[in-house]
Amino acid sequence: MKFITIDKKDWANGIGKSRKTYKLFGPVKDKNGFLIKSLEKDIMPEMDYPDSVMSAKSIIFPQTEKMLCTTLDESQEEHHIMKRVEMDNSPRAILGIRPYDAKAIQIVNLNFDTDDFRDPYWCDALNATTLIGLGINKPGPFDFSTSTGTGPFCEEGLDILMADLDDKYLAKILTDKGKAFMDVCEFEIKADEKESQALFDILRKEAEKNIKSHIDTDKLSEKTILELHDAPFWDDVAFSCINCGTCTFVCPTCWCFDIQDETKQKSSIRFRNWDTCMSSLFTRHATGHNPRATKTQRVRQRFMHKLKYFFDKYDQGIMCVGCGRCVKSCPVNIDIREVCNIMNTYKKQD
Amino acid sequence: MNTCINKIRELALELLDKKEVEKVIGFANGTIPLATSPIAITSKQDIEKLVFNSTCGLNLANYLRDQKGKIAVIAKGCDTRNIVTHIVENQIKRDQLFIIGVPCNGMIDQFKIAALFNDEIIEFSEDGDTLNIKSSLKEEKLYKKDYLRENCKVCMHKNPVIYDVLAMDLVEEQTLDNPYPDVDKIEAMDSDKKWQHFQDLTKNCIRCYACKNACPLCYCPTCFVDESSPQWVGKGQNKTDVNTFHYLRAFHCAGRCTDCGACVQACPMDINVRDFTRKLNKDSFEMFGWEAGLDITKRPPLDAYSPDDPDDFIK
Amino acid sequence: MGNLFEHMGIERDRIHFSWISSAEATKFVDVVKEISDKVRALGPNKKLVKDYN
Numbered sequence: 033m034k035f036i037t038i039d040k041k042d043w044a045n046g047i048g049k050s051r052k053t054y055k056l057f058g059p060v061k062d063k064n065g066f067l068i069k070s071l072e073k074d075i076m077p078e079m080d081y082p083d084s085v086m087s088a089k090s091i092i093f094p095q096t097e098k099m100l101c102t103t104l105d106e107s108q109e110e111h112h113i114m115k116r117v118e119m120d121n122s123p124r125a126i127l128g129i130r131p132y133d134a135k136a137i138q139i140v141n142l143n144f145d146t147d148d149f150r151d152p153y154w155c156d157a158l159n160a161t162t163l164i165g166l167g168i169n170k171p172g173p174f175d176f177s178t179s180t181g182t183g184p185f186c187e188e189g190l191d192i193l194m195a196d197l198d199d200k201y202l203a204k205i206l207t208d209k210g211k212a213f214m215d216v217c218e219f220e221i222k223a224d225e226k227e228s229q230a231l232f233d234i235l236r237k238e239a240e241k242n243i244k245s246h247i248d249t250d251k252l253s254e255k256t257i258l259e260l261h262d263a264p265f266w267d268d269v270a271f272s273c274i275n276c277g278t279c280t281f282v283c284p285t286c287w288c289f290d291i292q293d294e295t296k297q298k299s300s301i302r303f304r305n306w307d308t309c310m311s312s313l314f315t316r317h318a319t320g321h322n323p324r325a326t327k328t329q330r331v332r333q334r335f336m337h338k339l340k341y342f343f344d345k346y347d348q349g350i351m352c353v354g355c356g357r358c359v360k361s362c363p364v365n366i367d368i369r370e371v372c373n374i375m376n377t378y379k380k381q382d
Numbered sequence: 383m384n385t386c387i388n389k390i391r392e393l394a395l396e397l398l399d400k401k402e403v404e405k406v407i408g409f410a411n412g413t414i415p416l417a418t419s420p421i422a423i424t425s426k427q428d429i430e431k432l433v434f435n436s437t438c439g440l441n442l443a444n445y446l447r448d449q450k451g452k453i454a455v456i457a458k459g460c461d462t463r464n465i466v467t468h469i470v471e472n473q474i475k476r477d478q479l480f481i482i483g484v485p486c487n488g489m490i491d492q493f494k495i496a497a498l499f500n501d502e503i504i505e506f507s508e509d510g511d512t513l514n515i516k517s518s519l520k521e522e523k524l525y526k527k528d529y530l531r532e533n534c535k536v537c538m539h540k541n542p543v544i545y546d547v548l549a550m551d552l553v554e555e556q557t558l559d560n561p562y563p564d565v566d567k568i569e570a571m572d573s574d575k576k577w578q579h580f581q582d583l584t585k586n587c588i589r590c591y592a593c594k595n596a597c598p599l600c601y602c603p604t605c606f607v608d609e610s611s612p613q614w615v616g617k618g619q620n621k622t623d624v625n626t627f628h629y630l631r632a633f634h635c636a637g638r639c640t641d642c643g644a645c646v647q648a649c650p651m652d653i654n655v656r657d658f659t660r661k662l663n664k665d666s667f668e669m670f671g672w673e674a675g676l677d678i679t680k681r682p683p684l685d686a687y688s689p690d691d692p693d694d695f696i697k
Numbered sequence: 698m699g700n701l702f703e704h705m706g707i708e709r710d711r712i713h714f715s716w717i718s719s720a721e722a723t724k725f726v727d728v729v730k731e732i733s734d735k736v737r738a739l740g741p742n743k744k745l746v747k748d749y750n
Contacts, residue, residue, distance in 0.1 A: 062586060064493060064652030082501050085650065086588070095588065096618035170518070172502045174414065272420040274444070276592035278650045292617055296747065305618050308590070313608045360502075363592050363648035364440065365412035365419040568704060577706025577744055622747040625705075633701060661704040695699055697715045697728060 035228035036214055037221045038194075038201040044076055046217035050125065053216045054162070057091050058127035059084050068126065077127040079166055079196070083175075083355065087284030088126050088133045089140065092157045095281075098303045099153060099291070105298040114302060119153070125162040125213055132182040132353035134163045134189035136284030139353070142346055143287050153304075162209045165190040166201075167232070169239055174356025176245040176369055181349045184243070185236035195235050202228055247372045249350055252343055259380050260340055261332065269371055270331035272364040277308030279334065279358035279366070285351050288314070309333050335371050386484060386550040387434050390456055393482050393547060395429050397454050403480050404451035409438040415506035415515075416492045420445055432456070434549075435508050436526060439489035441644040443467075443598040446474050455479060456549070458486040460642035462542040463675025464598040467638055470678055473601060483545030485553040488526070488534030489643070493652045495529055498522060533643035533656060536561050543676055562664045568657065579657075580625060586651040587624050589617075593655045594631050596648035599638050606630060632658035637666045637682045640675045707744055710735040 038046065050056065058077025059066045066084040068091060071077060100114035137158065144154035168175070168184035177183050187193050191210035194201045202223060205211050214220070280286040290307035293300065307314055310330050316322040324330050342351035352368060359367050394406040410421035410431045418437045422445070423429060434456065442455050443464030457465060462483060468474045495515060496503060505516035513524040538561060541552045560566070568576060591607070594600040606614045607627055615630065616623035632655075639659045646656055666672045669692045670683035683691075703709040713735075715728045 064586070064650075065496075067586070094619075096620070170501075173504045173518075174502065271422050271445075274592065274595035274648070276595040276648065277588075277590040278592050281588050281590050282650065290617070294616060303618060311591075311608070359414060361650040363596055363650070365414065365417040367413040370413060565704075571706075573703075573706045573708050575706070576704065580705055616747070620747060622745055626745065629701065629705060633698065636701075661701060665700050695714050697713065697731075 034205045034211070035223040035225055036203045036205065036219050037223045038203060038219050039221075040199055040201065042219070043201065046219050047076065047127070050213060050217045053123055054213070055120075055122060055124040056127060057088070057124060068129070071127070079128045081128070082172055083130060083357065085357070085361065086282055087136065087355065087357065088129045089136065089284050091124070091126055092137065092161055093140065093154055093287070093289075093306075095306045096303055097153060097305075098301055100302040102300050103298055104295065104300055116152070117301070119156065121156045121160040123160055123162065125164055127164050128166045129163050129190070130168065130355065131165045131184060131186040131188075131190060131193065132177045132180075132355050133284050134165050135182045135186050136189075136353045136355075137163070138189040139285045139348075139351060140287045142348070162191045162213045163189060164192045164210070164213065165194065167193060167195045167235060167239065169196055169235060171239055171243045172356070174245065174359050175243055175354060176247055176356060177354035178240050178243050179246045179249070180352050180354035182353045183236070184239035185232060193232075195232055197231075202231060204228070204232060245356070245369065247354075247369045248376045249339070249343075249372065251376045252339060252350070255340075255375075255378065255380075257336070257340060257344070260375055260378065261336060263375075263378050263380070265374055265378070266328050266332045269335075269366065269374070270328040273310070273327050273331050273366055274364060275310045275312070275327050275330060276363065277306075277310050278361050278363065279368075280308040280310060281306060282357040282361045284353060284355060284357070285338070290314075309337070331366070335368070335375065338368070339372055339375055387432065389549045390434055390482060390484070391429050391432055393549065394423060394432060394454065395426060397480060398423070398426050398429070402452065403454040405449075406432070406454040406456070406482075407442055407445050408432045408456035409434060409440075409442075412437075415503045416490075416495065434484060436488070436490045436513070437492070437506075439531065439643060439647040440596060441598050441642045444596065444644070446479065447601055449478075452478055452480060454482055456482050456484060457542055457545065458484050459537065459539045459541050459543065460486075460640050462544050463539060463640040464642060466544055466675040466678050467640065467682075468598065470675075470681065471638075476678065479546075481542065481545045482547055482549055483542030484549045485541045485551065486534075486537075487540065487553060488530040488537065489647070490526060490529045491531040492647070495524070498524075531643050531646065532564070532654070533641045533646070536563075537641070539640075539673075539676070544678065562660065564657070565660050565664045568661070580628075581621065583653060583657055584621075584624050584628055587628070587653055588651060589619070589624060589627065590650065592648040592650060593645035593653075596644040597635070598642075598644070599635050600631070606634075628655065628658055631655075632662060635659050636662040637670070637672060637684045638674050639663055640673075707742070708739050710739060711742060 056071040057068055058071050059081040060069050061078060064085060066081045067086055068084050068088045098117040101117050102114045103111050105111055144151035171184050187206055191207045192203050192205055194203045205214060288307045289304040291304050293302050315324045324333055338351040397403045406423045409418040411433050412418050416437050420442060441464055442461050469476050499517040501517045501519050503515055503517050507514045511526045513526050515522045538555055540555055568579060615626045641663055646654055666683060672683045699712045702712055713732050717725050
């Protein structure tokens, strides 16, 4: 494990050097808060940012992504044969990604990269991406990441974890990808390993202490799926829901997508869009039958998937990293922390 | 407005107690500052959950369809106008509703307030016309008047237009010489500037459809955006598709929109989607002298024919 | 609808409404001529045209 000190005065210069090799992404201020966007030319990431409205997942898993294309022109030799669209998989780096967002990418990876199936679009994009996280010294009020197994200085999924020490960054290099990025930036002032680790530990503990928002998940495994599924509280939870897709779109761990074909004149493309289990269309069959026809069923599905089905299937905790984005963005303030606690404490009445 | 909550609770309690209604639909406190959440109260023990303050900006008319039995609803001026629209459009019957009208002094714009702070807001309280807001870095005392939502600033129907009982005295309505200065500003642009204005407006749209789903007017069993045969609009993030969605959504609200602002409040990306509907409201007013949701006996202009209808666009 | 399109930045002269009886051949010709002249003057429309690239 290697630690590097970066004087903030050298930061812009080093990042500038990395642009020759990497396409950069990072937090920039937009109208309604921060968004993780492509950092064109001289735009620098605003590292000291309250959490972005949208997570960083779109950099690897765009909301709309072309998959296959073909021509319908029968005079062409390979007409009607779908071929993979060429993608730009040159190296890219996300600067200042929140540690829980990196952990979320690991969670999504469980779905897209398995022994049986490998989603080439996701995997190739992820391979091309270096994740440079920044520990959160001052977690916001909606952050409950310590109770979801992540936390403000979580290293999982990251290539580099940095800590902000006012006039400098201390960077912990976690992978070869991380090292390659540091080399390109020519950040090479080594820091003492023991001292640096101790400093990281202090900062982590301090930050974790500042997280006031918690959920309990300890009793979720004791309950059967049907017990929770048939519990009486879902109508109340779902009453205010308007079935928009905000919660699922801002969520860093929601991975569902819908595939669409479109043609224009002789060219045809197949692409995928983020889909949302809040939409009735999500499960509507070609016959017209819809197994999740009511909003209560759909709201229940979202929470059951995140807090029970995923939990049971993968045995790797819940499918929530505690970023609190859905809590903040939900137009009607349906709060996953409350729902989780209701589920966790629920006891079936005999 | 803070004091009317006691009256609301008193009325709600009485209605439930006498079994005059099955449920009372109102607002409950949210789990985070500046948030309230629609709630249906069915038992007397939950009456204390009802609140009413300047963050109750969603439109409760959106929660009245497909309900069984008689229901009471807490309704601001704009909510009652949408209730009227629902009655006119046969979405609900007047006698199924008990309307607790709340004259409204406007709702606050949470994005405008959030923009004053560099970190998250952790506390919000309201005292008459003063808003007390705290983040971990600073504390602000604000005048509510300065932070009203744009639609509330130009609202000329603060008082409920239809109700069974009022939760407080009627408030004074404002009269404006020009209720549509925002539309005028866009109308003064040339075609390319207008186009650019709307391109910029929707650039962050994530098509979550919170705007249409928060809107009481949008109740079609299958929305045009979800139709697949024919498919009216592409489902991706292509700019043309995103804008087509917004134009068509707006046009479906022509002559029906009450400018309640729920769409803007619901948008997670702070897009002023009212820029689309406001033009139609202005046209409805100028061409047909029509404001939506004022009278349960009148059909909306696009639903009725009159020999006086303007026809100078037909050559 | 014309007003909304105009408001969105689609030029007003691209949208025309007319009532022409099947017996009014000359009116039809005149209207179509007027439309095509006006649209030609505006040039090709680039707004609300879907581009896949």
